[in-house]
Every structure is written in C-alpha cells, then in structure tokens.
Amino acid sequence: MLNGSPAAQLTAVDPRKLGKWDVEARIGSGGMGVVYRAVCGDEIAAVKVVRPGLLDDPQVAARFEREAQVLRSVHDTHISRFLDEDIAGTPAWLATEYIPGPNLRDAVAIWGPLSPQRWWELARGLAQALAVLEIHGIAHRDIKPANVIMSERGPVLIDFGIAHPEDAASLTATGIVTGSPAWLSPEQANLDSLTAASDVFSLGSLLAFAATGRPPFGQGATVAVLVNIQRNDPDLAGIDPTRAALLQRLLAKDPRQRPTARETLDIARRLSDEQVADSTVNLHANDVHSTQPIAPVQPVAPPVAPAPVYRAPTPAARSNRTDWRKPVVIALAALLALVVGFVGFRALDSGGTATSPDTSQEAPAPDAGQAPAFPGSNQLRSGDWLLSQYSIGQDNGKLTVDGTVVNSGDEAASTDLTVYYYIDGEPVAVATGSTGKVAAGGSTQVTLTSDDAWQPGNPVLVVEAT
Numbered sequence: 001m002l003n004g005s006p007a008a009q010l011t012a013v014d015p016r017k018l019g020k021w022d023v024e025a026r027i028g029s030g031g032m033g034v035v036y037r038a039v040c041g042d043e044i045a046a047v048k049v050v051r052p053g054l055l056d057d058p059q060v061a062a063r064f065e066r067e068a069q070v071l072r073s074v075h076d077t078h079i080s081r082f083l084d085e086d087i088a089g090t091p092a093w094l095a096t097e098y099i100p101g102p103n104l105r106d107a108v109a110i111w112g113p114l115s116p117q118r119w120w121e122l123a124r125g126l127a128q129a130l131a132v133l134e135i136h137g138i139a140h141r142d143i144k145p146a147n148v149i150m151s152e153r154g155p156v157l158i159d160f161g162i163a164h165p166e167d168a169a170s171l172t173a174t175g176i177v178t179g180s181p182a183w184l185s186p187e188q189a190n191l192d193s194l195t196a197a198s199d200v201f202s203l204g205s206l207l208a209f210a211a212t213g214r215p216p217f218g219q220g221a222t223v224a225v226l227v228n229i230q231r232n233d234p235d236l237a238g239i240d241p242t243r244a245a246l247l248q249r250l251l252a253k254d255p256r257q258r259p260t261a262r263e264t265l266d267i268a269r270r271l272s273d274e275q276v277a278d279s280t281v282n283l284h285a286n287d288v289h290s291t292q293p294i295a296p297v298q299p300v301a302p303p304v305a306p307a308p309v310y311r312a313p314t315p316a317a318r319s320n321r322t323d324w325r326k327p328v329v330i331a332l333a334a335l336l337a338l339v340v341g342f343v344g345f346r347a348l349d350s351g352g353t354a355t356s357p358d359t360s361q362e363a364p365a366p367d368a369g370q371a372p373a374f375p376g377s378n379q380l381r382s383g384d385w386l387l388s389q390y391s392i393g394q395d396n397g398k399l400t401v402d403g404t405v406v407n408s409g410d411e412a413a414s415t416d417l418t419v420y421y422y423i424d425g426e427p428v429a430v431a432t433g434s435t436g437k438v439a440a441g442g443s444t445q446v447t448l449t450s451d452d453a454w455q456p457g458n459p460v461l462v463v464e465a466t
Contacts, residue, residue: 018047018093019086032060037098044098045083049091068094070160074136077389078129080149080158099156104210105145113213119243120272122148123207125155127268128391130203130261134196141194143202144183145209154389181222182215186253189226197255200264204234204250211239216251242271269445368452371420371427375462382465384409385417385435388443390461392421394454399429401448401461407438414438415465419448422460428452 008026010016014036016023021038028035033050055061064087071082071094084095102110104122114122126148133140142159149156185201187194208216216234218225234251236244246267252258259267380387390403401419414437421429429452438444 015049015091018049018091018095019084019089021045021047021084021095023047032064038095043083045095046080046098047093047095049093052091055092064092064094067160070138071096074132074138076129076132076391077153078125078156079132080156096158099149099151099158101149101151101156103146104148104150104155104206107150108145108210108213114210116240116243119207119210120268122150122155122210123246123268124265124272126157126203126206127261127265129155129157130196130199131265133199134261137196139194139196140199141188142180142183143199143206144180145206146180148206181225182217182219184226184229185255186230187255189229195255196261197258200250200258200261201252201255203261203264204247204258207243207250208234208236208239208247211243211247212237216247246271366418366420366430366432368420368427368430371422371430372462374422374425374427375460378460379462382417382463384413385415385463385465387417387419387461387463392454392459395449397453399431399450399452399454401431401450403446403448404443405435405438405446406443407435407440410440412437412439412442417446417448418464418466420462420464421450421452422462423455425460428455 010023010025014023014026014034018036018038020040022040023036023038025037026034027037027046032054033048036047036049038045038047050060050064055064068082068085068087071080075081080099081097082095083097086093108114113119126143130140130143140157140160143157147157147159149158183202183205185194185198186192187198187201205216212235214235215225216236217228217232218235230253234247236247239247246264249257249259250264380390384407386406386408388404388406390401393400393402399421401421405415405417407413407415414435416434417432419431420427421431429450431448431450431452433446433448435444435446
C-alpha cells in the first residue's frame with residue numbers, strides 16, 4: 001500500500017480552523033501558499049491557503065478564482081474533487097478531497113520506473129482526465145509528475161492553479177513561461193497560443209519519465225531544456241516498441257500531429273491488455289495512427305469513497321478468456337437460428353428455461369423506485385463482480401454508464417448488472433446491461449443504458465449483479 005506524503009506539525013502562525021474544517025497538519029507548500037490536511041466529521045480535505053498579500057495582485061486573485069471554477073465544473077475519478085472554498089475570506093482558501101498516496105515524482109524516486117502494468121494504468125487514467133478537461137475546453141497547463149497522486153483508485157490529477165479555458169486571455173505576462181520547464185510543450189516554450197494538444201505533449205513527457213525515471217528532454221538549465229523541447233527528439237531509450245510508438249505520437253512537435261486526449265485513451269485501452277499479456281508484442285508507429293472516428297467521452301463521476309484498484313488479469317486468465325470465444329459464438333449462433341421467431345431466451349448463466357415471448361411473463365425492468373436505501377457512498381461491488389472504473393454520460397438525455405467490470409470469482413461467468421443512480425441522496429435513475437462471459441480474474445467493458453433521464457448533481461452509484 002502506498003502511503004501519503006509525510007505531514008508536518010503546525011506552527012504558531014498556521015490556522016487551526018478554516019470554515020468548517022479543523023486543520024491537522026501541513027502537507028505541502030509552494031510559492032502561492034500552504035496546503036493543509038483538515039477534517040470535518042469523517043471527511044478529509046486538502047486545503048490550499050493563499051499566502052497573505054498575494055491576492056492583492058489581480059493576476060494571482062484571478063488564478064485562484066479560476067482554479068476553483070475549474071474544479072467545480074469538471075468531475076472525474078482521476079481528477080481531484082472540489083469540496084469547499086472561501087476565496088473572499090482572510091485567509092482565502094480552497095478545499096479539495098485529500099488523496100492518500102505519493103505523487104508520481106516521489107514514487108519513481110523511491111521505487112524506480114513503473115512496471116508496464118502500472119504504466120498502462122497511469123496512461124489510461126491521465127488520458128481519461130485530460131479527455132474530460134478537453135470536453136470542457138480547459139487546458140491544465142502544468143501536467144507534471146508532482147501533480148499526479150498515485151492513489152489506491154489510480155492516478156489522480158491535482159493542482160489546477162494555472163488551468164483555464166483555451167479561449168481565455170492568458171494571465172501570463174509577455175516573455176514569462178508558465179509551468180515547469182521539463183514538462184512544457186513546444187507551444188508553451190515558444191509562448192504560442194495553447195490548446196488541449198499542449199497537455200497531450202506534457203502527458204507524453206510524463207509517461208516517458210514514468211517508464212525510464214528521467215525526463216525525455218533532459219533536466220538542468222531551463223534554456224537548454226526548452227531548446228530540446230522545441231528542436232530535439234525525446235530520449236525514449238529502453239522503452240519497448242509499443243509504448244515508444246505511442247509516446248512518439250504524443251511528443252510530436254506539431255500539435256496537429258498529436259492524438260487528442262480521447263484518442264490517446266482509446267489507444268491506451270486497446271493496447272494495454274496486449275502489452276501486459278505479451279511483452280513481445282511489437283507494434284510499429286503506424287499502428288497507433290488511428291483514423292477511426294472516436295465517440296465523444298463523457299465526464300466521469302468521482303467515487304465518493306476510493307474504489308479498489310483494477311488489477312490486470314494474469315496471462316493465464318487471458319488465455320482462458322480467449323479459448324472459449326469461438327465455440328461459444330458458434331453455439332450461440334445456432335441457438336438463435338433455432339429459436340428466432342418462436343421463443344425468447346434468457347442469459348445462459350441464469351439457470352432459467354426458454355419462455356414464451358409473451359412480454360407479460362417477463363420480469364419488469366427495475367426502476368429508481370426499487371433502489372435500495374441510500375448508502376451514503378458508492379457501492380461498486382456486488383458478489384464476485386466489481387465495477388472498477390466507470391464514466392457517466394447521456395445519450396439523447398438518457399443516463400448511460402460505461403465502465404470496466406471485473407470478475408473476481410474462481411470461475412468464468414456472466415452476469416446482468418443493474419446500477420442505481422442517486423443524486424443528492426435520492427434515487428433518480430437506473431441503468432442495466434450484461435457482461436457476457438468473463439474469465440475468472442478477467443474484465444470486460446460494458447455500457448449500461450437507462451430509460452431514465454440523466455440529472456446533474458453529486459452522483460452515487462450502487463451496483464447489483466444477478
């Protein structure tokens with residue numbers, strides 16, 4: 001288990017109370033202020049307090065206000081969750097969820113480069129976070145290892161202090177580079193206008209660091225690093241061909257040649273299982289030049305309680321998962337041909353027998369009125385089944401839930417899933433779907449759909465597998 005960064009004892013000048021939050025310890029500090037760990041009941045927050053006098057500068061005040069606005073508007077399990085703020089107070093402060101775990105910079109310093117499995121988890125999680133920001137037209141502008149917490153629920157992106165909408169006027173004075181030099185994009189180094197593609201480049205630099213333990217454009221003198229970013233190829237020595245091919249795309253000097261964050265997420269999902277299962281996979285650079293249209297990603301609801309970490313299936317489990325596919329497909333095709341037009345059928349693992357197509361005999365679809373009592377936080381496991389990652393969206397106004405479902409049982413199985421969707425403690429929608437056969441220890445992607453309307457608010461999910 002990864003432990004959080006060490007906390008420092010409070011000094012005589014540190015606040016003991018910030019709004020409803022009781023301050024416990026210092027957990028970090030920087031040029032803009034100090035970050036404290038604070039509690040309110042059972043909830044733990046990371047509270048950023050601006051140093052006295054800084055908000056007298058209109059640019060600093062606008063930066064702090066913008067950070068609060070960004071965090072209020074974006075929701076994803078891989079983005080730190082907004083909790084509270086008092087920007088007009090003295091001192092001014094902003095509270096987000098406290099995320100136990102070291103940042104990526106410290107994790108690599110302690111344990112070395114990430115394993116391929118952990119690397120792909122990092123790539124998928126951060127690409128998902130950037131895809132959500134992309135939907136809102138927001139550029140983070142400071143993607144770097146110190147701003148990624150390696151938590152039990154996966155990587156979490158923090159520190160939106162210089163994030164802002166792509167079409168907003170820059171608050172940076174002419175000639176001043178905003179961000180950390182080793183992780184800047186060529187556009188940032190050139191002081192050009194920025195788009196979401198700038199964050200994709202910085203993601204590529206971060207992922208190269210996670211694979212090797214070194215920044216791909218060197219470190220040291222800022223001018224030398226910026227020249228490398230603008231003109232030279234990245235240092236990807238020692239990275240396997242599959243990951244190197246993806247990184248070459250992310251680190252293209254021309255932002256128009258980079259994949260979008262959504263395309264990066266799609267590529268990472270497609271390649272990660274193959275790479276972890278078989279380290280001999282050799283994918284050339286052309287293989288990641290995806291020309292297929294990519295469906296828009298939907299914002300992801302943050303779990304109220306940390307979700308268990310998804311662990312990729314073992315190679316043996318994947319082998320078992322692929323062995324059954326062809327005969328099962330053939331058998332299902334024959335079965336459907338036999339009964340189409342005459343009888344319906346139930347899921348193969350339900351244990352039931354074929355029934356009349358008379359819909360009056362079918363069990364009614366669950367509705368929000370049948371939801372269990374509000375549990376207070378996400379309940380993502382039901383028996384052997386775990387919804388390990390998910391995104392909440394809408395299709396023509398109707399709720400949809402896309403996610404990864406893990407079979408933690410000892411045998412291959414399938415299940416029907418029901419997800420109850422609560423907003424502010426009230427059940428407002430229910431989504432359903434099926435997994436198909438999943439190997440023991442394996443996982444599958446599912447899309448659950450609903451006849452109920454998606455509603456905004458603070459969502460909580462409860463999963464039921466039958």
